[in-house]
Amino acid sequence: MMVVRAGFFHLTLFSVCFLLSYTDESEKKSQVMSEADALLGLKASFNNSADSLATWSNTSIPCDGKVPWIGIICVNGVVRGLRLRRMNLSGKIDIDALADLPYLRTVSFTDNFFTGNIPNFKKLRHLKAIYISNNHFEGFIPDKFFDGMTHLKKFWIPGNAFSGTIPSSINKMDAIMELRLENNRFSGKIPNVGEKLLRLKSFNVSHNQLVGYIPERFVHFGLSAFAGNQGLCGKPMQFSHYCSHSHDHLLHSHEDMNLIEEEEHDEHFGSIKVGVLAFLLTVLFAMLFLLLIRKNDNPSDKVNDGFTYIGRNHMTPRRNMYRAESASVHSTMSENEQSAIATRMTSFGKGALVVLNEEKGRFALSDLMKADAQSLGNGTFSSSFKAVIPNTGISVVVKCIKEMNRLDSLDFRTEMKKLAGIVGHPNVHAPIAFHYRDDEKLVVYEYVEKGSLLYNLHGDNRRTNRAALDWPTRLRIVKGITHGLQHLHEKFPESKVPHGNFKSGNILLTQNFTPLIVDYGYIPFFSPFRVKTSFLAYKTPEYIKNNVVSPKSDVYCLGIVVLELLTGNFPSQYINSGKGGIDVVHWTRNALNDKKEDEILDHRLVENLGSVEMKGIYRLLRLAVKLVRRDPDKRPSLTEVVKRIDAISDDVGASSRRRK
Structure with a gap:
């Protein structure tokens, strides 16, 4: 009897263990x-x-x-x-x-x-x-x-x-x-x-x-x-x-x-940080300038960082545009405030200002520290101000940049000299001097009066001459930036993407609307994280899908600028977060598919134009759509783009001469 009970107990325990094991497996499978x-x-x-x-x-x-x-x-x-x-x-x-x-x-x-x-x-x-x-x-x-x-x-x-x-x-x-x-x-x-x-x-x-x-x-x-x-x-x-x-x-x-954000608040004033909101009272402008002197921004999980994506909202007060918006701020500051700024600027006296192009004039860091500062606004990576060098009359733009920290001083100098070596092309604007510090860098350019293409297209109507941006002028701008971009690609053949952040905010206009490309070749200066989150080339379809960029990424960005010029709309591709702007790529593709090209063109562009001029606009519009194809291999090369734009320009010029 005892043997039977023991056997029964053993069987029962085995059964229980089996059932528990089976239950665990079933629960895991479930x-x-x-x-x-x-x-x-x-x-x-x-x-x-x-x-x-x-x-x-x-x-x-x-x-x-x-x-x-x-x-x-x-x-x-x-x-x-x-x-x-x-x-x-x-x-x-x-x-x-x-x-x-x-x-x-x-x-x-x-x-x-x-x-x-x-x-x-x-x-x-x-x-x-x-x-x-x-x-x-x-x-x-x-x-x-x-x-x-x-x-x-x-x-x-x-x-x-x-x-x-x-x-x-x-x-x-x-x-x-x-x-x-x-x-x-x-x-x-x-x-x-x-x-x-x-x-x-x-x-x-x-x-x-x-x-x-x-x-x-x-x-x-x-x-x-x-x-x-x-x-x-x-x-x-x-x-x-x-x-x-x-x-x-x-x-x-x-x-x-x-505010516009595409050139987002990433910008820092190292030695002088100036506020930009021109519509504020002069006293408010001065206070903002003081507050922003040491403005900084760490790379975030973002990114745009750059290009983030421009403006979270639509185009009202013009921030982030390379454009003088006020008189000298020094005239509105108290003695204590000016003293605080002078103390801050004195820290830049450690080290020399390296002049890269003496043809534009010779000046020293001390000359910049003595110059009156005039706000030009914020860009994706910098805050800029205009300075008139004392006793010379030379007007320069000083960009104060906090995040150019990837290179040591020797490599920084080498890369900056490469950028300065792109001189002589009528559509490229090279730096003329720089100052290196571990935490902040100054990059100096010759001042360009009319400011950025971004500002002239979308800025304050009271300060811009939109009527001057007629069809011949816009076509001349397209031709100039295409030739300039091709020149950069020829000079930097080893670069994955020679410009990397090509957009209307990085195109300046002279008094006669000649376009000048700036802020090219900056990728080596910034951390990979900042580059990937802030440069426009890293917002292209090929990077979003496959994490790759190429010279064709610059071609895509060129296409966005051309569509911006033809539609007059602010591209949502510039926006780093939130809503704002128009997806000019998607919008234009749909319009062409529906044969409604006329509905997307800037009305200021097409007013009083004849059929010959409109034919040129349609040709350029169709070319722009090819530049923004999703597959980079299907985009035309810059050499081909230059040829086609030159052909459009020649035909428009010939038509204009015949009418005369």
Whole structure:
């Protein structure tokens, strides 16, 4: 009897172990199938996912190791992370589908095209990292958004268009280590978190519309974490008196500014940082100048960095345009303020100004420090001012650049001399001097009166002569920039993409509208991260899809400029985040397909033109569309482009002579 019972007990224990093992295997299999269903549901909520997520299929399993699902991070056979960066995705992020992934800890949707309000990540309480930088999200983030997100360590949302105040619930994120909110439209004050957020190692709210004093908890993150917020003050901003009661009314004026951003707030004044908003009162301009003297901007997860993408909004106050907007700021400053600037500028006395082209005149760094400063605005990488060298009458533009930090002084000099060697071409504007410091660089150019093509096309009507940009003038500009770009490609044959950031903001116009290409060859000077996130060549279809650039990337950018000239519209391709501008590529393609070319042309361009002139415009329009083909191999070479534009120009000139 005892033997029977023992045998029965042994059988029962074996059965229980077998059943438990079977149950575990069944649950694991069920979990795997559930993860596959959840991911396929997520894929269904995306647009443009058929190609980029082709490996996500109901014929395979995410983490079995046989057919890897792109962008899926597996640990111990379960889905722990999504890394869907630069997948050309848009549509909706299905949070409910993500909620069916119980072991999910990290999500990245960086560098895609998602729009609308922020997804309700609050449902995913176990997430440790969220990355949604460089999309087109917008709107307010609910004040209680972070309630319950006690496991969240990293939250990155730069390069979107989020607005409203920063949620006060950030003070409930006990585990947060990285909080990156830069390059959005947040307004109001930075929440005061007291002594909380003790684990926070990285914090950045630069280039928003924030106002008020910087809370003590965040001061140690340095100036670069707060740059581009004209209403912020206190440490580490230089002039903390900006928040004094007498200036309170000025702090909020920035919230209503509708600024261009394509040349974004990336720009820094090293020795002199000058404000740009010409429509403000002279006294406000002076205060902004003082505040921006030490303005800095760290590379963010963004990117545009550059080109980001220009203006989050439409073209009202003209920021980021190479154009003088005010009288000398020194005349409006107090003695104390001028003294502060002089002290700052004295730091540039360490080292010499290297003159690259003495034909433009000889001058020293001390001459620049004595010159009156006149704001010209901000570009993608620099803040610029005009200086008239004392006792010489020479007018120069000084660009103060913070992020040219990839090269040491010797390599910097070598590369700068290469750029300066591109002299003698009528459509290329070479630097004439530079000053090297570890943290800041000065690059000096000869002053060009009319400013950028960007400014002349989209700037203040009261300060520009749009009527002068008629068809012959625009065609001459196209011809000039094409010849200039071809010249750069011939001079830099070893470069992957000789210009790299070709756009209307980097084309200057002389008094007779001769175009001059500037800011070429800058790629070696900047970190790979900044290049990839800020240079226009890195926003082309080939880079978005395949992470490659080539000389044909410059051709694509040329096509955008030509379409900008023909349509008169501000290209959304210049915009780093948010909404604004027109997708001139998509818009023009559709118009040609629908045979509605007339509807997209700038009315100022086509007024009073005859059939012969219109024929030339249509030819140029069709050529421009070929320049922006998605496949770079199908774009014409610059040599071919030059020939075709020259032919159009010759035909237009011949027609004009016959009429005379």
